[in-house]
Amino acid sequence: MTAIIILSNPISVLRIYGKKETVIPADLPLVQELGATLREWVQIWNKLYVNNKAALFQNVQQMTYNLIEYRSQIVSGTLPKDDLIELKKKVTAKIDYGNRILGLDLLVRDEAGNTLDPECTSTVNLFRAHESASRSIDEKIQEEKTRLQNLAMRRQSFFSIAHTYSLLMNLKNFVCNIGEDAELLMSLYDPDQSEFISENFLVRWDSKGMPKEIEKLNNLPALFTDLSSSDLIRPRLFLVCQIIRVGCMELKDGKRHTGGLRRPFGVAVMDITDIAHGKADDEEKQHFIPFQQIAMETYIRQRQLIMSPLIPSRVIGENEPLTAVFNKVIATREVNHKGQGLFVTLKLLPGDLAQVQKDYPHFVDRTTSIVRKMGFPEIILPGDVRNDIYVTLLQGEFDRGKKKTPKNVEVVMSVLDDEGKQIEVDVKKAEDAKTYLTLPGSWAEVEEYERQSGKPIHHSTLIPITKDSFQISTLTCSTKLTQNVDLLGLLNWRSNPEKLEENLQRLMEVEGGEIVKFLQDTLDALFNIMMETSEKDTYDTLVFNALVFVISLIGDVKFQHFNPVLEAYINKHFSATLAYMKLTKVLNYYISHAEDPVHSERLYAALKAFKYLFRFIAQSRILYFRFYGSSEDGDDFFDSIRTLFLSVNTLMDRPLDEAVKIKGAILKYIPAILNDIQQVFDPVELSVLVAKFIESIPDTQLVRQKLGCMVKIVEGDLFKLPDCRDVLLPLFTDQLSGQLDDHSNKPDHEGCVHLLSAILDMLDRKDVGSMKSHVQLIMERLLRRVNRTVIGMSRDSPLIVKYTKYLSQNTLGHYLACMTAILKQMEDDHYDYYISTFKTRQDIIDFLMETFIMFKDLMGNVFPSDWIIMNLLQMQVFMRAINQYSEVLNHYFLDPAHFHLQLWNNYFHLIVAFLTHKSLQLESFSLEKRNKILNKYGDMRKCIGFRLRDMWYNLGPHKMKFIPGMVGPILEATLVPEPELRKATIPIFFDMMQCEHHFSPNRTFQRFEHELITKLDQEVEGGRGDEQYKLLLEKTLLDHCRRHRYLSQSGEELALLLSTLLENLLAYRTITHDENPELRMSCTVNVLNFYKEKKREDIYIRYLYKLRDLHLDCENYTEAAYTLLLHAELLEWSEKLCAPHLIPRGALGAPACTQQELKERLFQEIICYLDKGKMWEKAIEMSKQLGKMHENQIFDFMELSHLLKQQAQFYENIMHAMRPQPEYFAVGYYGQSFPSFLRNKMFIYRGKEYEWLEDFSLKLLSQFPNAVRMTSTAAPGDNICNSAGQHIQCFTVKPVLSLPPQFKDKGVPEQILNYYRTNQVDHFQYSRPFRKGERIPENEFATMWIERTTYITAYCFPGILKWFEVKSMSVDEISPLQNAIETMELANEKLSNLVQQQACDHTLSVHPLSMMLSGIVDPAVMGGSSNYEKAFFTEAYMQQHPEDLERIEVLKHLIALQIPLLDKGIQIHGEKSTEQLKPLHNRLVTCFQELREKVQKQYGVITLPCSLTEKKKSRVGSVVMPYIMSSTLRRMSTISMSSNSMLSNASSSLSSTSGSSEGNSYRAGSQERTSVLSGCEEDNRISKKNRKEWSMSKSQVLCERPIDTNEVPPVCLPYGHFIRQNLQKPVAIILIYNSSPKKQQRPKSLTIGDRRLALSLFHGEPANFSLHNPLNPLPASPHTPRSSSEWKHFSYSSLLSNHSANTSDNSTTPPPMPPKKHPYEGDHALNPYEFTSLSPLKVDCKPPPPPPKTRKSMFPTQEYNPQ
8 A cells, every 4th residue: 555645844745655654855856956965065065174175165165155045046936937947057067066176976967957867868878968067067167277367268268158249338427627518429449440330329418517317327337239259359449438518609608699509529538458358357447538628619729829829739629530539539648637537337248138138137227228339240140120320421511602711510410201201300400301302412313403404403493502512421230121232133133134144143242141131032032033934944053053152151150040040931931842843953963063173163062051952852842742732743853862862872982082072071961961851752762772872982981971971860860760770770780890890900980989879879769669679780790899899999099098178089988888888778688699699619708708808997997987877887787797698607618528717717807896896885985875876776796796606606616726816806805895795705715715625635725825815915905804804704714614524623723813814904004094103113013923923925025124114214224124134034145046025026136136136135225224223233243244255155355345344434433423322111001992902011112312201202192192191100900901091101211231242251342332231132120219117207218119120022122113012020129228329329420420521621611510519518408418327327227227237338438438529529629610609619618628527537538549630541442431430439448547648649649540440448457348340331321511522541351360368459550550468368450551542522412401412320230248358359241140139138220310310400419318208108109209220221211201300401310230
């Protein structure tokens, strides 16, 4: 049951089909389209705003507003029908234009503006509509560009759209001091021809300076009409105005004896050439036309003569002709107008009066005066009625009579009828008009009058005797009257028949405009002559020629509008019943005598008039039958038609060079006569005659013209008749087949496709009878030809270039439309019949192969992507054809005997190409477009996908032939995002696994797996695949494999493997579009690691180079080198040829290079990158490998020489080049929103040069704008790890030095050690303070412990990434006392370094030294070392912690060690202090004396071993930093005051090196103690404030030997000097070599106050100290193995915090003490007092980020980390 419910608001109709409801909108289709368009545009509009495309945004905005306005007008229902039609055209044009500039689909419409339906429109017409629409839109876009860019082009386009124009002039004001009434006569004037073009526009002005019609003030419009393009392109065109004064004879006539006289007063001219040429177009601009006075009044003339009698007058005289006056004014460059003149606006409008009134109603209305042209317009319209005569009084001569002065003359012109009555009441004459009209008007009439009357006319009393004379000119502009004598002679031929022949000949000399005005009269006269002289043949040829001339005139563009007049005459007024006899007779005569040159020209003219000649012939024959009822002439007429065609055939069969012009004209014009002949001739016989005519043309002659002739025949009425089509169609198909034959030399493809498209278009109509047999004929004869033509066309041909602006040239697209039309019109039995026409199975194979390749090549490659309707129609037709050919494959080529692998392979590839075609991917379209396609075509992918599945399963045992070749195409099909299609096609994978497992010898599916992984990588990288596909693929394969007997395990492994691969690839693809290069690198490494595990070297290498390119983009040259090294490791040093997969794309080597050649090139590129990354140690290692090859195997000594020179440069760079070391950062990503490869994991990042924690953190957070930075460095809880957000933890860590074995126990320059401090490391440490035990308010430092965390990464740094994941971590605790020792060591190191800098370089500023000394000797805030005394030196602490007694003694020694350093520092400070610093220095001296007295009293005296500033010689090239090592200072024993005095002489001679020194120190009593140097370190940064140069010094060399008890251990002396002393224990002998080469210039970047380069730190090894026994010598290397107890109980690591950096800035005393009120207990939050990790490397990165002040630190941050 169906019910229709009309809703109360007539917006929609609800139609109910049973239980289904459908809402059908009741709006007009155009209104619906408007709504859909606006919804689509608004979405794009929003995106344009977001993307900041301002110009396009504003354009779309304006178009959207226009559409909304148009829609409201249409919906209102108040528009008249004509206005609604025009508005619909505007709307559709605006929509199509907007869709094009927005890249949307092109809509094709019919003439009414409705969208074409592909089901109701022929394919060829649909193609033509697309072509036309696209071309028109392109032209409009080009016009828009031209309009905005080039005024000259605007002018060309303006003149190309119309033939008649109008000039709108609006007189705004007239300013002139006349004092009397005036008349303004305005017209258009050509000064070059001295002629007026238009009539005058009259405006009357009163004496008060206002228009007579006061309501038109400031608005006096006039429209100058009928201007032709020839008028506008005149070299010069002027708007002229003649001002006439109406009043007295003289302007100052006081008596006022006269009045109402019209006297010339002045003129005004304006050049309007630019406006006429279109170069200026501003209707709002007011133009000023200056006034020039010409009337020479008597008083003016007298005044001028009195004032300037010698100056000739420049004022134009009133007695001159008007044209001369205008020409003189135009020639005058400057006019003294004194502000007098006219104000006008001008605008040029295209079109005649009717068109302008229609197009510009706001400009032209009823009040606008119409000023017509003095003559006809360029194009005379049939309805244009005009009957004007223009009389111009040129000049006159008047007799003075008896007077001495000229008399005043008033001339009045009037028009009277033949009875003397006035037609216009404006005559002031006293004479009798009737009498006056009888008088002669010319000298000829005077002579005639005198001859008849016999007396002179001057004796007559009828008129006075006068010598007055006039000269006048006349111009007749009439469509009713003519003054042409020749035309009048023809029209009145009966009155003078003896001149008929002459009149007929002279008719062809008459101007065409005169003839068309009297077209009907002229034709009547010609046919009357023909009929009334029918018995004679005298005038037949003349009349025929005259008729041809008249018809040819109608074909002219100027008179083309008279075609309807001619048609109307033939249908309604033509009455010559026997004209056909005369016309056919003359025509046959001309054709039979075409070889005669005289007749050939006449024949050519007749052929151009063929159409209307046969219209007359056919109409005459019809009138004859209508009048007589039967034919009295028997078959004469039919014989004449047959004779005509026979003569034409004979003419066409002649050689080409004879009458080629006539032949071309016959082919062009003969199709136009068939429709008329068909009315009076048998259509079938006529078809036979036409067929014979076509056959008479030689195949190689006039091919293009012949094809064009056949096109017109097909488009005529004759071809619509089935019987006629039976005759003509075989001929046309044979002609096409011959042209498209493979052996044709120069086929006219364009002409053929036009003929074929015309035939197919006709056969697609519903009103032309049965067409099944005709479609079969075309299919049988032309389908294969068309296919081969398309395949054979070159893609590079200019005719086949993909669509450009000139779409008509796209022959390939036209052929594709024809092929689609043929396939669309073929029915199922047509396919079966066509296959049956092939003689052999091989012919079928050839046809199907051609078709499959062609289909695959044409889909989506010919029609533009915005031709969505054409593309979808093509796909729909192709799908039907593919399904038909599928049955052919199953029927003919499935059995083993006839199975054809290549044919099936092409078939499968075609289906996959169809499935993946972009026009069918509905997911990429908007919802509205998707629904339209589904409703119209359905989802064609599912239909063809199911066919793919069925055809695969039909293969049976042949499946193995398609493995692995079809794995990739099937994968493409399964990746199409359509759920049902995926479910249908993914099982094919399992079927392939099963087939290969069954047929392979080892029962595996390795080939399938290998190919699937390869193709999956390519497809996912190309943008296909998603998470749903991954899940569905895994589920489907697992379900099938688990049910299989043999594939359950291996299949399940493959399914899980593919799932993992897809996860990595999807993550990689997602990140590749990310701006964050680090995430892209991570995903790339994950993918290449996967392929490395699967041993897929080809894909692995491809991703290696992707990673390399990412590193190069980020200037990570070191990581790029290590990435390429992975490729090099896959190669051998052998002469084996490289496998293709080992050579990367864009290869380093040729395709056939050997592995050795490729590896060598890789090594060279790696060395280059390492050099750029300043990794010269690694570069030397790679270079040495290359050198061995060149030295021992290749023997290329020249290359070896180059390598050695390169190595030498690298060695020099290591020792001298500045190489800032990177920071390392620990980063944790917590939360479920992070990608899987980051989620809840911790990484160590290697920073760039000079990259600090603040910068790194900002960069990190910018990559994850939604992430929250954690304020704690403790491991997060489950609530954070499992949260939906993103949490980032970031802090600085210290690398742990791992020294190579060759450097153990050897003297190594610091520049060499610096490399290993930040490279070849995988252990990192981080230290965090915390409270342990009860809090002591008076001294919080006693309970402050350090938690030291060690992280171990998966790979060493540097590597293929700048970050690696943390694989393990461990935590240790450092006691407060040990922390105090390490902090005190750091403070002493800083002080010693600064003191030595100041001593070595007197140019350094003293302010840093001032602040440090002040912070130590005069601690104002932190309390200095007294905090340690309160915390650790109390009896209570010693009793509670007896195990710390040794450490307490060490701490005391360190405190005592500060005194000599301070002493030296204050000494230097005094030397460098200025007068302003003297008060501060005095204060420092006072405080130091108090501090020294206190310390020496409590902890003893320590004497430095040697001078701080003395420079020694050492070995060349051993470069270390010039600082005293704290390891030396902190292990020197304290001595009593007396001891100090005893050794003062010796100590003064002790040598102190810039790197480190070792010596013996003594303590009072029987105990002896030896302090040795265990190691040294240098920080990776050099302070810009504290260093200005690099200094050369020595490295320490430690050797251990047993010492005799009688020997005295040596004390460090100048070179070669030793002091011995009796010792009971072995001691370390320190050999010191110093060298001081010239100082190297400090780089500019090392400026004071910048954190980027900090002081180098020297660190010693931890050791167990005994206060009772001398110490054993310690190893020199910082990596000497030690026990865990050593780590646990004692460590001299330097723990630097943010506070330590800050305190140095604020002049606080080191060691830094904790603040009084900072609750550390139980709080793991980052704070400025957190300590850095135990590390032998650089130590000035401080987690969490230091406050901004630290970036301006005056002092470097340092750390001493023993290991």
